Structure formats: structure tokens, C-alpha cells
Amino acid sequence: MPTLEVVTLLATESLTKTYGGRVTALTDLTVSVEPGIIGLVGANGAGKSTLIKILLGLLAPTSGRVSVLGLDPTVDPAAVRARVGYMPEHDALPPDLSAAELVTHLGRMSGLPRTVARERASEALRHVGLHEERHRAVGGYSTGMKQRVKLAQALVHDPDLLLLDEPTNGLDPAGRDAMLALIHRIGTEFGISVLVCSHLLGEVERICDTLVAIDGGRLLRADRVAAMTSATDVLAVEVSEGTEDLAARLAGIGLPVSREGRLLLVPLADDATYDQIIGAVAELDLPLHRLDQRRHRVAELFATREPSHV
Amino acid sequence: MSEPTGVIHDIGYQRYTGPRLGRRYVFGALYVHGLRTAFGLGRSAKAKIFPWLVMGIVLVVAAGLTAVRTQTGQVVMTYAQFADAMSWLVIFFVAVVGPELVSRDLLSGVLPLYFSRPLPRGDYALAKLGALGTALWLLLGAPQLVMFLGAAFTTKDGLPGVWTELGDLLPGLLYAALWAVVFASVGLLIASFTGKRAFAAGGIVAVFLMTAPIVGILSIMPSRTVNELAMLGSPTALIHAVGQYTLGDLLVPGGQAEDQIGGFGPVYVAAAVLLVAGCVALLLLRYRKVATR
Incomplete structure (x- = not known):
């Protein structure tokens, strides 16, 4: 019987990184993820950038093992970097070059022949939504355009994996949405795996297949987003009075109800749940204030996990 | 579902399956890019003014001579003396072009974009060093070539005269290469420490000019040995001393070379080698650390 083999995109094993023997950036991090769009979330200083730099072979781990696309960046960083595109968090663009010149040059630095580099640079810039502007000096670009240039240079050599460090930094809400949509397109239509680093969970959970959460250099949780959010849709019911009665009534008809302040939360099994609740409210003749479906944000899943590592 | 023909449509993302060239190609591309940057090629008109002004001056001087x-x-x-005579221009050229090659990259933060690619860090530094060295060599070598062509076409001794002339030119070009190597390695090392081009330029000018008085002081000390070793005091004088030792008459006509450096010629050669090796080692060390966090 053939077994379904799942390719591992990234894997770390007891990965630890301390700076100068005192500051610990990563502690005993063991995680393994499959290709797709991966969100790496954690507060500022949680160790996200350190992890990315270890994956690129720019930093050597203090201990533990790491593999990227089946390669070991501590042994053969050049081979890893040839197949990876990196978008740094901070400003990285010389102001007096045009986007087309810069991306072409960096394409050649990745080993693309001259004409190929030029073609792929304008293609990459087109894919990120820069057209005529690409021949203007980068110094005059908006933050959003600069972020797009940084993304284009990571894409120019057709990597198998993109490492994006806070790609929505400094963008306004519309710019954030556009950037996230672009990343989602790269991960799905282009067939390139993406690791998106962000301190904003709500942002990346929308586009990711997999979430890896780290805090203080430790792994909080890593799982498929589907596995985290399935069976977590709940109905929130609020009545102006008689909350206790309704809770008892719902429990009586077999619904696992829970209290959250003035709200009653009922897991949504299927559409019949709505009818059951409305039926109960009607029977008790209570003034229904609101009844809406609430999608459990992944943040709540992490929040409930956090106290467990006290 | 078939696409309509004759219509421009988005062909979507194309994967790249063609060749990915290796380390030597990337090094070469970065070196050529640096050399073009040194002369402002592929850059704004403003960036071209200074290098070509300097190049213009040395060529006009050569044509005049x-x-x-x-x-x-x-x-x-002589060909070799030409390099010494142009030392001020060389210093200013390094002070402007050196920071242009490395400080700009430090300030703009573009280094992570280089170092996240297969190119090793040392290759980045060496390609920039090679570009600056080549630019300096061209700056001192091109005018010598003008002088040679002028002399070769007007020589009254026919072909043997041309050969004699060539015999004078080649040591001159080698001496220019010594200038290029020493100035490039010292200048680029200083420039690599700051992203501010003005500071880098000031630092380079300071190191090359402020060290000159040291030579002056040492050369009037009441000790012959100290006098003869005085030219270790500054990079410019060091180059001159090595030139005196190796080129002799071509640099200091009249056989006065012995008077200035005594028997310390080998010491000067060793010092020059150590200076260049030390600067290159420090430069590589600098680029092992820079932009890692």
C-alpha cells in the first residue's frame, strides 16, 4: 500500500540560540511544517527574526538542528539561499536606483544571466503591481511601493520558499490588505511556499494554512489553521433579561452552553442550532438582544494555551 | 477551456528552469557593477561629474607632458613619477569613490539583500576592493598610456625607441598598480566602517594627509636610521619608498634613492605587503560581522 509522503518544508530540532551566552533568542524550538503559507507569529522580540536568519544560514544556532527544503543551512548556506527569497523587515533599498535596476542587479547576484535577470525583474515587479513606476528612483516611492520592491527582489530568482519578515510593516489598512492578498496569491497561484512573520496574528491567520506561534523564544503551538479553527464556531446569544433561565433551558435541550459575561455561547453544530436557540428564546418569551455567529479567532486558542506553560 | 488567440492576456507566474550561474559569475557581475559605479556609469549625471573630472585632469596633464x-x-x-605627482588627486578619488562603493550600501541597508543570496560575504568585500583597485589603476595607467603613445609616435629612434619607451612604461604601470592596491585596501577599509559618506571621505583624507607630517618629523630626527625609516610613517610615503627601492632611477633620477632609504628597501616592501594584507584581513573581518542581526 503506497504511503502518502508529506514533504517537509522546514524543520527544527531543539533549536537554541543565545547571543553572547546571555541573551536567549530561541529555546529548544522543535517544529516541522509542510509546504504552503505559514504564519510565524509572536510579539516583538519573540525570536522570529532570529529564526529567519538561522533558516537563511546568516546566523549559526547555538545548539540544535535545522533543515530548510531538505538542506542544512549551517552546512551549505549557499544552496539554501539559492532556493530561498528573503524580504527583510527594515528599509533595504538604495534611494537613487530605480526599482528595475535594483531588482535586475539582485537577480544577477542570485546567479541569473543578465538578460534573464532583466526580464524576470520586470515580471516580478509586474506581479507585485509596479508597472511604469519601476523606472523611477526608489527614493520617491511610498512605503507600500517600497515594500512591493522588497517583495519583488525576493521573488526575482524564482525561489521555492519566501521568508517575509513583517511584510505589512508601516502600511495603512488598505495597503495591508493588498500586501496580504498578494502573499496569498504567491502562496497559492505561484506555487511558492511562504513563511510570513508577523506580530499581528489577526492579520496572518487570514491567509495562512499553518500557524507557528512563538513567545520568548519558545514554541507555543504549531498546527494547521483548519485544525485550530474547526468546530470552534460559536453562536453568541444575548438577551436583555432572563439569561439564567435561557442557559438552563438550552442546557436542558442538550446544548453545551457556557457563559461569557452577559453572553451565552453555544457551539454551532449545524443550522438546527439556530432554530433550537430561537425556539428556546420564544418559549421563555425573552427579549432577544442579539444572536450572531462568532468565529473563534485563532488568538483565543493561543490565549487559552498560554497559562499551560507556567 | 481554450484561450482566445490574438488577445494580450496575463500569462501568470512563470517558474524559471534555466541556468543559475555560480560564484565566479556572481563575483564578476558584482566587480563590474562596482567598477561602473566608480566611474558613475549606469548612474545619474551628477554621479559622473567627479570621477570624470579627475580622469579629465590626469589625461590633460599627461597630454601636456x-x-x-x-x-x-x-x-x-617619468611614467613612475607621474603617479607620485598625482597623489592628491588619487587621495580625493579614493575619498569619493570608496564610500560610494561601500558606505552607500551600509546606509541604505541593502546588505541583507546581498547576504541572503548565495554570494559569500567575503566575495562582496573583495569584489568591491577589486573594483576600487582597478578604477585607481585605470586612473593612473590611462594617462601613462597617453604619454607612451605620444612618445612612441614621435620617437626618432624607430622601433628600438618604442621598445625602450615600453620598457619605461611597464614599470610605471606596475608602480601605478602598487598605488592602486595600497590606496584601495586602506581607503575601502576606512569607508566600510561608516554609512555616512561624508565621514568616510573625511576619514580617508585624514589618514592619507595627516600622516604626512609624521614622515616630515621623523626625517629630521637626529638619527640616520630613523631618517631612513621615516617613510614608514604614511601610506603615500611608503609607496614612494617601495618605488625608490624597486624602480630606482625610473622614480628618482640621479641615483639619490640610496640616500633616502639606505639599505631598508626590503623593510619597506615587507611593510607595504603587511599593510595591504592587514587591511584586507580587517575588511573581511568587518564583513563577517556587519548586518548579521
């Missing part, structure tokens, strides 16, 4: 020689038959300057 050639004209004097063909008219009066008097050799005002």
Missing part, C-alpha cells in the same frame, strides 16, 4: 616632450625633447616626468 607629452606635448612638452615632443616639442622640447625634455622629459618633465
Whole structure:
């Protein structure tokens, strides 16, 4: 019987990184993820950038093992970097070059022949939504355009994996949405795996297949987003009075109800749940204030996990 | 579902399956890019002004010397002496171009984009060093070539005269290479420490000019040995001393070379080698650390 083999995109094993023997950036991090769009979330200083730099072979781990696309960046960083595109968090663009010149040059630095580099640079810039502007000096670009240039240079050599460090930094809400949509397109239509680093969970959970959460250099949780959010849709019911009665009534008809302040939360099994609740409210003749479906944000899943590592 | 023909449509993302060239190609591309940057090629018109002004001056001087020689038959300057005479321009050229090559990259934060690619860090530094060295060599070598062509076409001794002339030119070009190597390695090392181009330029000018008085002081000390070793005091004088030792008459006509450096010629050669090796080692060390966090 053939077994379904799942390719591992990234894997770390007891990965630890301390700076100068005192500051610990990563502690005993063991995680393994499959290709797709991966969100790496954690507060500022949680160790996200350190992890990315270890994956690129720019930093050597203090201990533990790491593999990227089946390669070991501590042994053969050049081979890893040839197949990876990196978008740094901070400003990285010389102001007096045009986007087309810069991306072409960096394409050649990745080993693309001259004409190929030029073609792929304008293609990459087109894919990120820069057209005529690409021949203007980068110094005059908006933050959003600069972020797009940084993304284009990571894409120019057709990597198998993109490492994006806070790609929505400094963008306004519309710019954030556009950037996230672009990343989602790269991960799905282009067939390139993406690791998106962000301190904003709500942002990346929308586009990711997999979430890896780290805090203080430790792994909080890593799982498929589907596995985290399935069976977590709940109905929130609020009545102006008689909350206790309704809770008892719902429990009586077999619904696992829970209290959250003035709200009653009922897991949504299927559409019949709505009818059951409305039926109960009607029977008790209570003034229904609101009844809406609430999608459990992944943040709540992490929040409930956090106290467990006290 | 078939696409309609004759319509421009988005062909979507194309994967790349063609060749990915190796380390030597990338090094070469970065070196050529640096050399073009040194002369402002592929950059704004403003960036071209300074390098070509300097290049223009040295070429005009060379043309002038050639004209004097063909008219009066008097050799005002040998090929090797030409480099010494242009030392001020060389210092300013390094002070402007060195920071242009490395400080700009430090300030703009573009280094992570280089170092996240297969190119090793040392290759980045060495390609920039090679570009600056080549630019300096061209700056001092091109005018010598002008002088040579002028002399070769006007020589009255026929082909043997051309050969004699060539025999003078080649040591001159080698001496220019010594200038290029020393100035490039010292200048680029200083420039690599700051992203501010003005600071880098100031630092380079300071190191090359402020060290000159040291040589002056040492050369009037009441000790012959100290006098003869005085030219270790500054990079410019060091180059000159090595030139005196190796080129002799071509640099200091009249056999006065011995008077200035005594028997310390090998010491000067060793010092020059150590200076260049030390600067290159520090430069590589600098680039192992820079932009890692």
C-alpha cells in the first residue's frame, strides 16, 4: 500500500540560540511544517527574526538542528539561499536606483544571466503591481511601493520558499490588505511556499494554512489553521433579561452552553442550532438582544494555551 | 477551456528552469557593477561629474607632458613619477569613490539583500576592493598610456625607441598598480566602517594627509636610521619608498634613492605587503560581522 509522503518544508530540532551566552533568542524550538503559507507569529522580540536568519544560514544556532527544503543551512548556506527569497523587515533599498535596476542587479547576484535577470525583474515587479513606476528612483516611492520592491527582489530568482519578515510593516489598512492578498496569491497561484512573520496574528491567520506561534523564544503551538479553527464556531446569544433561565433551558435541550459575561455561547453544530436557540428564546418569551455567529479567532486558542506553560 | 488567440492576456507566474550561474559569475557581475559605479556609469549625471573630472585632469596633464616632450625633447616626468605627482588627486578619488562603493550600501541597508543570496560575504568585500583597485589603476595607467603613445609616435629612434619607451612604461604601470592596491585596501577599509559618506571621505583624507607630517618629523630626527625609516610613517610615503627601492632611477633620477632609504628597501616592501594584507584581513573581518542581526 503506497504511503502518502508529506514533504517537509522546514524543520527544527531543539533549536537554541543565545547571543553572547546571555541573551536567549530561541529555546529548544522543535517544529516541522509542510509546504504552503505559514504564519510565524509572536510579539516583538519573540525570536522570529532570529529564526529567519538561522533558516537563511546568516546566523549559526547555538545548539540544535535545522533543515530548510531538505538542506542544512549551517552546512551549505549557499544552496539554501539559492532556493530561498528573503524580504527583510527594515528599509533595504538604495534611494537613487530605480526599482528595475535594483531588482535586475539582485537577480544577477542570485546567479541569473543578465538578460534573464532583466526580464524576470520586470515580471516580478509586474506581479507585485509596479508597472511604469519601476523606472523611477526608489527614493520617491511610498512605503507600500517600497515594500512591493522588497517583495519583488525576493521573488526575482524564482525561489521555492519566501521568508517575509513583517511584510505589512508601516502600511495603512488598505495597503495591508493588498500586501496580504498578494502573499496569498504567491502562496497559492505561484506555487511558492511562504513563511510570513508577523506580530499581528489577526492579520496572518487570514491567509495562512499553518500557524507557528512563538513567545520568548519558545514554541507555543504549531498546527494547521483548519485544525485550530474547526468546530470552534460559536453562536453568541444575548438577551436583555432572563439569561439564567435561557442557559438552563438550552442546557436542558442538550446544548453545551457556557457563559461569557452577559453572553451565552453555544457551539454551532449545524443550522438546527439556530432554530433550537430561537425556539428556546420564544418559549421563555425573552427579549432577544442579539444572536450572531462568532468565529473563534485563532488568538483565543493561543490565549487559552498560554497559562499551560507556567 | 481554450484561450482566445490574438488577445494580450496575463500569462501568470512563470517558474524559471534555466541556468543559475555560480560564484565566479556572481563575483564578476558584482566587480563590474562596482567598477561602473566608480566611474558613475549606469548612474545619474551628477554621479559622473567627479570621477570624470579627475580622469579629465590626469589625461590633460599627461597630454601636456607629452606635448612638452615632443616639442622640447625634455622629459618633465617619468611614467613612475607621474603617479607620485598625482597623489592628491588619487587621495580625493579614493575619498569619493570608496564610500560610494561601500558606505552607500551600509546606509541604505541593502546588505541583507546581498547576504541572503548565495554570494559569500567575503566575495562582496573583495569584489568591491577589486573594483576600487582597478578604477585607481585605470586612473593612473590611462594617462601613462597617453604619454607612451605620444612618445612612441614621435620617437626618432624607430622601433628600438618604442621598445625602450615600453620598457619605461611597464614599470610605471606596475608602480601605478602598487598605488592602486595600497590606496584601495586602506581607503575601502576606512569607508566600510561608516554609512555616512561624508565621514568616510573625511576619514580617508585624514589618514592619507595627516600622516604626512609624521614622515616630515621623523626625517629630521637626529638619527640616520630613523631618517631612513621615516617613510614608514604614511601610506603615500611608503609607496614612494617601495618605488625608490624597486624602480630606482625610473622614480628618482640621479641615483639619490640610496640616500633616502639606505639599505631598508626590503623593510619597506615587507611593510607595504603587511599593510595591504592587514587591511584586507580587517575588511573581511568587518564583513563577517556587519548586518548579521
